[in-house]
Amino acid sequence: MEKVFWDGPDFSLSQTLECGQCFCYRKKEDNLYTVISGQRKITLGQAGDSILFYGDADIPYWKEYFDVERDYQKIKQKLSGGDPVLAEAITFAPGIRILKQDFFEMLLSFILSQNNHIPRIRGLIQRLSAAYGTPLAEGGYSFPAPTQLFGVSEDTYRQLGCGFRGRYLADAVEKVLAGGFMPEDLEKLSTEDLRQRLMSICGVGQKVADCILLFSFGRYEVFPMDVWINRVYSHAYCDGKKLSPKELQAEAAKRFGTYAGFAQQYLFYYGREKKIGKG
DNA sequence: ATCCAGGATCTCC
DNA sequence: GGAGATCATGGA
Numbered sequence: 001m002e003k004v005f006w007d008g009p010d011f012s013l014s015q016t017l018e019c020g021q022c023f024c025y026r027k028k029e030d031n032l033y034t035v036i037s038g039q040r041k042i043t044l045g046q047a048g049d050s051i052l053f054y055g056d057a058d059i060p061y062w063k064e065y066f067d068v069e070r071d072y073q074k075i076k077q078k079l080s081g082g083d084p085v086l087a088e089a090i091t092f093a094p095g096i097r098i099l100k101q102d103f104f105e106m107l108l109s110f111i112l113s114q115n116n117h118i119p120r121i122r123g124l125i126q127r128l129s130a131a132y133g134t135p136l137a138e139g140g141y142s143f144p145a146p147t148q149l150f151g152v153s154e155d156t157y158r159q160l161g162c163g164f165r166g167r168y169l170a171d172a173v174e175k176v177l178a179g180g181f182m183p184e185d186l187e188k189l190s191t192e193d194l195r196q197r198l199m200s201i202c203g204v205g206q207k208v209a210d211c212i213l214l215f216s217f218g219r220y221e222v223f224p225m226d227v228w229i230n231r232v233y234s235h236a237y238c239d240g241k242k243l244s245p246k247e248l249q250a251e252a253a254k255r256f257g258t259y260a261g262f263a264q265q266y267l268f269y270y271g272r273e274k275k276i277g278k279g
Numbered sequence: 280a281t282c283c284a285g286g287a288t289c290t291c292c
Numbered sequence: 293g294g295a296g297a298t299c300a301t302g303g304a
Contacts, residue, residue, distance in 0.1 A: 114284090
């Protein structure tokens with residue numbers, strides 16, 4: 001019944017989905033993953049290097065989503081050279097790929113991520129989807145489209161458990177519906193211009209903007225800096241000494257260059273799983 | 280039970 | 293322009 005979705009190296013379904021870049025997936029008992037992106041849904045499994053899919057799905061969309069065509073071998077070799085720490089992080093999860101996710105979903109998801117735990121972020125997104133998304137065949141809900149959130153108040157988001165982030169969600173939805181954030185327009189902007197545009201939304205600072213740049217717009221040179229990256233970086237490269245955000249950004253850009261985003265995700269997952277720099 | 284989370288903002292100076 | 297308090301909530 002299953003068909004081959006992709007057959008190739010450097011692709012672990014579990015590592016790619018569970019490394020913290022994606023919140024809209026569900027793992028079933030039989031090791032199958034159901035992923036939702038916008039209105040789309042796919043069920044995938046893995047056997048060796050083969051990624052399999054079950055039922056119907058928009059395969060071209062999902063191939064772009066999973067970045068299947070990119071040569072990660074080249075990226076990993078370049079990043080591993082002369083960097084034992086990063087080499088170990090890559091060995092720990094060699095099958096991570098950077099997903100290309102929906103803009104609006106990334107915007108709201110990473111607004112919700114601030115000062116929040118990953119399991120709780122996923123719960124909030126599930127509640128948001130159940131309340132305002134579209135029911136999908138065989139269970140689950142789509143991520144709400146901007147129009148589906150039209151007029152939803154800050155207070156309603158708070159009642160869903162979003163806390164102080166409710167105000168930010170309402171501002172983001174309002175600005176998107178006003179038309180200033182069409183992905184086809186945004187992708188033409190330079191990385192710095194796009195970052196500044198995103199940060200004009202209340203509740204979007206540099207870290208949230210950088211996650212959107214990396215996980216939705218494929219700006220692989222950005223290096224999102226969160227608490228874990230701070231810990232890992234200072235532990236791995238600075239003998240435990242903490243760097244200021246500006247220092248860290250400059251160092252990471254110098255050290256990882258145009259592959260900073262990939263390096264960040266390997267280091268983030270490794271650091272968080274190993275609890276590096278934390279008691 | 281207390282701590283803390285893929286931070287951002289506001290308020291000081 | 294940098295340091296510090298504040299923000300809601302619930303998983304661990």
